Ligand SMILES: Nc1ncnc2c1ncn2[C@@H]1O[C@H](COP(=O)(O)OP(=O)(O)OP(=O)(O)O)[C@@H](O)[C@H]1O
């Protein structure tokens with residue numbers, strides 16, 4: 001059964017899409033069957049790959065609204081263990097419809113994913129920068145949330161609001177929802193601000209903060225232009241190493257959890 005991990009933050013530009021794409025690619029590179037889904041209607045995920053218009057024909061919109069079978073929506077990427085679903089929302093009215101559909105049936109994503117959980121080890125969901133119906137449905141469908149926090153700016157209030165929302169989703173709809181971890185992204189260690197944000201986050205969230213820190217690098221900023229996850233464009237770069245290290249950290253944590261569950 002796949003572990004379903006939602007990359008969530010209501011803040012824009014904190015690295016949700018970069019993390020979803022590069023974490024999914026790195027987990028797949030470690031030979032875990034992985035499905036990456038761009039839930040965000042502005043779908044950064046589709047622009048991070050060089051899919052043909054035929055491959056991009058269907059997406060989450062067709063899945064949720066037109067009920068196109070999921071096997072027709074899944075795209076096999078050039079990475080052996082990585083499949084992708086893009087959002088394929090073409091206008092703001094389609095975005096409204098997607099929001100309304102997910103608001104009317106909060107469990108629709110959970111129901112859709114139930115059809116494929118047995119075929120994957122990890123399903124990674126890239127959320128929009130809001131805590132509206134789409135992110136709520138995603139948190140209802142997820143086993144855990146990964147929260148990227150930008151190393152140059154940290155708002156206690158905004159993190160508290162996200163954690164409170166996750167708590168509400170958990171108590172109302174999804175009691176098994178956990179926090180996978182808080183990920184520091186775009187950190188520039190040469191600046192005092194970068195170091196201070198890392199310290200503040202570790203003070204506030206302790207063990208919940210991943211040991212892996214994603215540095216600010218030009219190669220990661222360029223990856224969407226190259227339309228490839230960074231492990232394909234430059235496996236030896238700092239950004240690729242960081243996301244591979246994050247993938248290993250997540251795999252190790254989940255292996256530990258599975259072993260202790262099996263022993264109990
Ligand atoms: N580690 C990094 N180093 C340098 N640039 C980065 C890094 N991570 C992300 N970026 C760049 O920062 C911008 C925002 O990143 P990204 O799109 O992943 O954020 P997001 O949270 O998905 O944004 P949105 O909320 O708009 O969906 C992008 O231009 C991306 O290429």
Ligand SMILES: [Mg+2]
Pocket residue numbers: 016017018040044126127
């Ligand atoms: Mg994004």
